[in-house]
Amino acid sequence: MKRDPGLYDYLPYSKRPKIEWPDGARVAFWVAPNIEFYELEPPKNPSRASWARPVPDVLNYAYRDYGNRAGFWRMAEAMERCGVRGSVSLNVAVCDHHPEVIEACVKRGWELYSHGTYNTRYTFNMSEEQERALIQDSIDTIRKHSGQKLDGWLAPALTYTDRTLDLVAEMGLTYVCDLFHDDQPGPVKVRQGRLVSIPYSLEMNDAISLSVNLVTPRHYGEIIKRQFDRLYAEGAESGTVMCIPLHPYLIGQPYRLKAFEDALGYITGHDKVWLATGREIAKHFADNYYDAFARASQPVHDL
């Protein structure tokens, strides 16, 4: 096992090339709904149990299912009212189970990127060949159901092997959301290809805020605004990225939606905010700043 993932060098926030977003925007803002399918009786992976309770865990299964039946539709309308497109972190099996959900995303001009096949199939312990098959499945399924080229990756349930990001880059994807080390995009050191890490934020993630940190829904709206205010202020010096990762089964609950929509409207009510998708942010960075950031990075030596 490695002591350092070896995926990036040190690049202090205070000593970086200046990022300029299109039209002088200070913040590249993107919203990433995680549209997921959790299996009722998934196969076992030796490194992680699928459910907190014995299978069938009907409470937790049904809670996730709420997202596709009810929560997604409410969330999507709230985003539409605020003029925000989604970049969907997609368990691609949803294309087969619930094609109506995918149609609703594509119709709104949302980007689809991959979050694995099911959120109950983990990458832990996969061989290189198996992991390639997993990535290829996503490439093929997303193209078949939306016509889109797959550009982004967020590992299913945040499970990895040591080669996950190498394979993702080799197979033609352009960005990953799995690194939480920064508020700006950055180059990822992979075996071959150019891979951009873009900020995805676990802190703004509704699953972390609401289900782990147990903040109240109204306070969740508050911290979104505070996060934005600070990144907007800092973005006057060099462009920042703000992401709100969502889960329809959480944010689409009636008692949570309004505070979130208020916060979203607060953000979109500002000028100099680039309402982007993951793919657009990664491309702008790769085209203009990738090399300069790589050059400015400082190699790290272990003890």
Added chain:
Amino acid sequence: MISDDYLKYPKRRRGMDHERYDWSILPRRKPIKWPGGARLALWVTVSLQWFPLDMKGQPFKPLGALQTAYPDLRHYTLRDYGNRVGIFRVIKALERHGIRASAPTNAAVAVRYPSLLEELASLNWEIVAHGLDMDHLHYEGMADERSLVTRSLEKLPKVRGWLSPAKSESKQTLDLLAEAGIEYVCDWVNDDMPYEMRAGGGTLWAMPHSGDIDDAQIMIGNRHDEDDWRDQMIDQFELLYDESTVQGGRMMSLSLHPWVIGQPYRISDLDLASRLSFFLWSRGPDDALMNIAVQNRLHEPAVLEQQVRRMLKDPRAESLAVNFAGQWLNLRGLGSSGPLPMIYPDFDDPLRQAMRREVELLFDDIVRQDRNVVDLLTANYTFVNERLAKHYGIENIYGSQFRRVLLPPAMEDRWGLLGKGAFLVTTSKPERTSPVVRGKWIMGNILGMSPPDPPPNVPALPPRAADAAGNAHEPTMRQKMLDHRVRADCIQCHSMMDPIGFALEPFDGIALKRTLGDLVEP
């Protein structure tokens, strides 16, 4: 390493990965109509639970389980408090609001406290089976589940519904329940409305019994305080209530546990004093109000007036503007009304929010300054931020903060509520103004004389027609309306509504002043 079978997906297909129920999209279903035209069915459940002292917690400990080494007198008694004391506070609080509840009841409670069951029967509450006790969960691989179902149900004759302890089921729980004659279950939290499940060769209804906003989950599980819990209930209600306007009847589940909500400091959220404080503050009562309520003096007019005046001075009374005015002036409707972007490209969400905030601030100001209520219609000042100021054509206002501005005589038509975006937008159609809707709203909400709904079978407004020369002219709104209300049963009300509405036609569907050309007769 893992087997290649790990990348095979035998149930990757359209719909669900099991056969219990069908895939169904909530907002695409046929709208439900509740009796009496109700928009929301409120379903209160009060769970009566018993956690035995020798609790094993198998295969997992449910929320509320005993925690210390045996004997955990502390948690045992704290839970049993609900059955001895808490439930009676809950009963009283619900009675004051005229609410009957369903009580999911452990069989152990029925056996141990039969007088409690008699009391609930006398109140006409429904009893729902809730398993044997909180240490007998249903789970896959358990021994003899069938006899556990039988033992639980024989103590609770004639129940129709079932809530599994901790919402835990085995693969066959639903089949066993259906075979035992149960008609609905409350375990699955995947929907906001009832839906049908397959079980035991027939069907069972899945009822949307809330999981993550019940009092125990919010206050014990998430450790939010009782004010936060109530805020979440209010937010839940408001969204479902709003949604019912476009999607048909909705259901709200209010799930209570007397061992949680029945504590003296929490029950106030369901009490008479809190009804008053909800109205003005949207918060629970403070000590002063609670003391007077306890002394039973709140019904004395002088005391009541004194309390209302005191509460109105509190900054928290702003929620009167947000909630009361939101309902009375239909500011909440501003959330669901949608001017069409094709017709009104200038209308966006920040503007919608600013319009709502403007009227909240105006209303709040008039209440706090104790101004004449007529000022609501005539006030020559308002509150705007940059976005709204630009919309109204007021210069030199910058930033997102709202501030008070005087409206000069040249802007007299913006004075008072009827010149405000909130009113003008909510009383318009997505694609055009509606003098009828505006007139009807003013009659109903300002003049206090609601006209009746239109008779059935009224034809739509006439479409454009070609004249003798073959030129098609869109008739003016006024001409269309004149053609429209020749019927005797229409004209009675329209002769009052329409002139009121026409007086406001200089404002378009997003409250912008129109150019004259829009209004000229052909």
